Structures are given as structure tokens and as C-alpha cells.
Amino acid sequence: MRAAFGLAATALLLAGCGDSGALRGAGPTATAVGPVDLWPQLPPASTPALDFGVTDTETIKGITAAGDDIHRVDPLNVVRAEVAAHPDVYSGPHAVYRQTRDRLKDCGTQGTPDGKCPLLRAYYRDLTGDGKDDMVLGIRFPGNQLAVRVYTFEHHRLVQVMGTADSVVSVELAGRDVIIRSPSTLPGYEFRTVWSWDPHQHAMLASRDEILRVRTAFRGRPASPVPSESAW
Incomplete structure (x- = not known):
């Protein structure tokens, strides 16, 4: 019995000595390729590019x-x-949002959406990082468009710090971001724009704009983006 135990112990020691714990190679890896500067002879741009990330x-x-x-x-x-502040788009006979203005009479008291009221439920979240809630509003516009507005108080004044309108698949709040998904003319894809607070501009800016492949909708449920793939 003692001899058998000694043989077993020796086998364990030999097995342990076979792995020193040192790092081992995982095989060949692809050579790193750095960025390539295309057309370095081009002169610097004289005018700024169209900046969709700026909001008034x-x-x-x-x-x-x-x-x-x-x-x-x-x-x-x-x-x-x-x-009242924008009669050119809400009040005139050719105003593009006149229908929205007319339907405000269908809204209940205290801003409660009622019937054909174009104002949707308000949501509250601290988006500016000042420790106080801000207000997110959705307003239905003609042509199946949705206006998304964000408001905050600055120096005792109510300020709109984000305003956009587009055809919309969904609007989400994620942390301190507003994420808007919009349909694309490219079949099987949709746009996703992330709006984030910029303390230098004191506004919500479109900090990221992507076009994503989406799964096909099933039985009337909205399609969802495929998180691992992006067209750009």
C-alpha cells in the first residue's frame, strides 16, 4: 500500500512539472495596419462641412x-x-404645421393628451447632469412625423435645448441620452441617432448617427436593430 501511494504521489508531481505556468503563444496574428492618409496634397477646407450635430x-x-x-x-x-413664437409654420394658411396647431384644442387640461391631441405624454429625466429633471416632449406633426423636444431651466428661464422632427420608429431614453430610430429608404436598414448633452454648447447634440441593419418585423411587432453590425 505504501509503495502504491508513493507511485501515485510521484505521478502527480510529474504531471505538475509538465506545466510551468509560462505564457504560451496563441498562434500567428494579423499584422497591424495603421491609418493611411489619402490624397495628402489636397488643400485644407475653406468652409465648414454641413454640421447636423448643431441645434438651436x-x-x-x-x-x-x-x-x-x-x-x-x-x-x-x-x-x-x-x-405663438413661430406663426410662420403654425398659423398661416400655408403653414406646414397648421393642423397640429388646430388639434391642440383636442388636448385635455394640464397638458393631458386626449383623443386627437398631438401632444404625447411628457417624460422626465436628468439629461443635462445638473441633478434636476429635464422634460422630454413628443408632438405629432402631419405626414406621420414626430417632433422631439427637450427642455431645461437655466437661470430661471425655460430653455429648449433639443428640437428635431422626423419620421420615427421609436424614441428611447438611455442614461442621459435620447436615442431616435428612424426608417431608412434602404430596405432592411434604419437610422439611429443618439442625442447627448454638450456642456460647451449648452444643448443636446447629435453625438452619434448610424445606419443599422434590422431584423424583419414579425407579426406586426417593430423590427429591432442587429447590434453587432453597422453600415457605417
Whole structure:
């Protein structure tokens, strides 16, 4: 028995000595290729490129709240203030958003969406990082478009820090980002734009714009993006 035990112990020691724990190669790897500067002889650009990442901020006149608490703001009054400030697109006989203005009368009191009211439910999230909630509004526009607005208080004034309108598949809040998915004319793909707060511009900017391949919708459910693939 003692001899058998000694043989077993020796075998274990020999097995342990076969692996020193040192690093071992994983086989050949591809050679790293650095970036290549194309057409270095081109002169510097003289004018800036079209920048879709810039948004205009706008102070909403006549809207205040005790303690700058945006939860006390009536979303319907905010939309009415926007309509009053932009009669060229909301009021004239050829105004593109006249139908939206007319349907505001279908909204309930205190901004509650009711029936054909174009104002959707308000959402609240701290998007600017100041520790206070901001307000996200959705307004239905003609042509199946959705306007997305973000408002915050700055120096006791209500300021719109994001405004965009487009055909929309979905709108999401993720952390401090607003993510908008929009249909693409390219079959099987959709656009996804991420809007993020920029403290230098004091505005929500389109920080990332992608076109993604999406799975085919099934039984009426919206298609979902394929996370591992991107066209650019």
C-alpha cells in the first residue's frame, strides 16, 4: 500500500512539472495596419462641412415654475408658447404645421393628451447632469412625423435645448441620452441617432448617427436593430 501511494504521489508531481505556468503563444496574428492618409496634397477646407450635430436653443417666453421645478410646468402651455413664437409654420394658411396647431384644442387640461391631441405624454429625466429633471416632449406633426423636444431651466428661464422632427420608429431614453430610430429608404436598414448633452454648447447634440441593419418585423411587432453590425 505504501509503495502504491508513493507511485501515485510521484505521478502527480510529474504531471505538475509538465506545466510551468509560462505564457504560451496563441498562434500567428494579423499584422497591424495603421491609418493611411489619402490624397495628402489636397488643400485644407475653406468652409465648414454641413454640421447636423448643431441645434438651436430657444428660451420659452412666459413659462416659469417655483424652484425651477420642471414638473410644475404644464407641457401644453409649452407647446402653445412654441406655436405663438413661430406663426410662420403654425398659423398661416400655408403653414406646414397648421393642423397640429388646430388639434391642440383636442388636448385635455394640464397638458393631458386626449383623443386627437398631438401632444404625447411628457417624460422626465436628468439629461443635462445638473441633478434636476429635464422634460422630454413628443408632438405629432402631419405626414406621420414626430417632433422631439427637450427642455431645461437655466437661470430661471425655460430653455429648449433639443428640437428635431422626423419620421420615427421609436424614441428611447438611455442614461442621459435620447436615442431616435428612424426608417431608412434602404430596405432592411434604419437610422439611429443618439442625442447627448454638450456642456460647451449648452444643448443636446447629435453625438452619434448610424445606419443599422434590422431584423424583419414579425407579426406586426417593430423590427429591432442587429447590434453587432453597422453600415457605417
